[in-house]
Amino acid sequence: GSTIGILGGGQLGRMLSVAASRLGYLTHIYEPGDAPAEQVAHARTKASYEDLGALEAFAKSVDVITYEFENVPATALDLLEALRPIRPGTRALAISQDRLTEKTFLEGLGLTCAPFRDIPDAASLIAAIEDLGTPAILKTRRMGYDGKGQVRVDGPEQIEAAFAEMRGADAILEGFVGFQREISVIAARGLSGEVVCFDPGENVHRDGILRTTTVPATLTGAQRTDAALLAGRILNALDYVGVLGVELFVTPAGLIVNEIAPRVHNSGHWTQAGCAVDQFEQHIRAIAGLPLGDGQRYADVVMENLIGDDMDRLPDLLAAPDTQVHLYGKAEVRPGRKMAHVNRITR
Numbered sequence: 001g002s003t004i005g006i007l008g009g010g011q012l013g014r015m016l017s018v019a020a021s022r023l024g025y026l027t028h029i030y031e032p033g034d035a036p037a038e039q040v041a042h043a044r045t046k047a048s049y050e051d052l053g054a055l056e057a058f059a060k061s062v063d064v065i066t067y068e069f070e071n072v073p074a075t076a077l078d079l080l081e082a083l084r085p086i087r088p089g090t091r092a093l094a095i096s097q098d099r100l101t102e103k104t105f106l107e108g109l110g111l112t113c114a115p116f117r118d119i120p121d122a123a124s125l126i127a128a129i130e131d132l133g134t135p136a137i138l139k140t141r142r143m144g145y146d147g148k149g150q151v152r153v154d155g156p157e158q159i160e161a162a163f164a165e166m167r168g169a170d171a172i173l174e175g176f177v178g179f180q181r182e183i184s185v186i187a188a189r190g191l192s193g194e195v196v197c198f199d200p201g202e203n204v205h206r207d208g209i210l211r212t213t214t215v216p217a218t219l220t221g222a223q224r225t226d227a228a229l230l231a232g233r234i235l236n237a238l239d240y241v242g243v244l245g246v247e248l249f250v251t252p253a254g255l256i257v258n259e260i261a262p263r264v265h266n267s268g269h270w271t272q273a274g275c276a277v278d279q280f281e282q283h284i285r286a287i288a289g290l291p292l293g294d295g296q297r298y299a300d301v302v303m304e305n306l307i308g309d310d311m312d313r314l315p316d317l318l319a320a321p322d323t324q325v326h327l328y329g330k331a332e333v334r335p336g337r338k339m340a341h342v343n344r345i346t347r
């Protein structure tokens, strides 16, 4: 069989690896650190993204390369891309690595984002706060996840402290969106350009981390259609191959795009219990050049992340009816660490 290379060995890489195995592919994980995925992958390289020799050997051992981790350095990507196809492409990765280029790209497609300003220095923050008002959210352009690297600014008196929290990193300021709810749409585009969208899920965050995703989301038919159409627009513009996650704010004035993730997405885990073909299989199908599968939702599902001490509830959850448990095989429980998730079928 052919071999799929996966950059990143976290739980997303692990679940991609399982899906690939089920379709008869071998997987090779490239991960510098802890790698829950290594327990299920067929090969593993533990090396940094600066190790060009290791990257080259990895690329030559696989037929196609994908990623579960967005922050792969450009030099590593250039080397890999010269040797094997990377799907989704490096353009999707480059755009979504930086909130400024991401939002500029999305607005260029005619989509609506929260108003934003580039914040290269303290003076620009003062001007941007005057412009956008408060509350506003200051976010690092790069590397943020789970709400890390962002701080809310509730008034001009907080500007100095907020700027200090960026610790010199390039940042953007976003106007605060008074959303009714948060949803995400997980969509896939195949090698021949076909698009399949999963039903949008409704997301609830706590302490900046996704807690639950519920399907169906509370949406009008028009909002559902808008979500699918805007995801399709993004996929086509990027000539994308694979699964993409799009986080959206629902407002009375329409859908606002918060951010995109060029990979399988935590808020798409419900598809494991709600669809014949889940997001992980869909992604593997896409990058392997297989036809996309049936992503119709056939059940109502609540996905809940088990974070840190939530693992104390595991015995109860294992005994609960209509509940699918996914453990990531991480040895150490730490506060804020995603350890597992459960999919509860509610209808």
Ligand code: ATP
Binding pocket: 114, 137, 144, 145, 146, 147, 148, 174, 175, 176, 177, 178, 179, 182, 205, 208, 247, 258, 259
């Ligand atoms: P992820 O783990 O999803 O990658 P992240 O660190 O990239 O998260 P964002 O998705 O930008 O962070 O923001 C985290 C959460 O903060 C959002 O899901 C939303 O609840 C809130 N938030 C972010 N930006 C805004 C905004 N402009 N207005 C209102 N709320 C916001």
Ligand code: MG
Binding pocket: 144, 145, 146, 259
């Ligand atoms: Mg993010």
Ligand code: MG
Binding pocket: 247, 258, 259
């Ligand atoms: Mg987010």
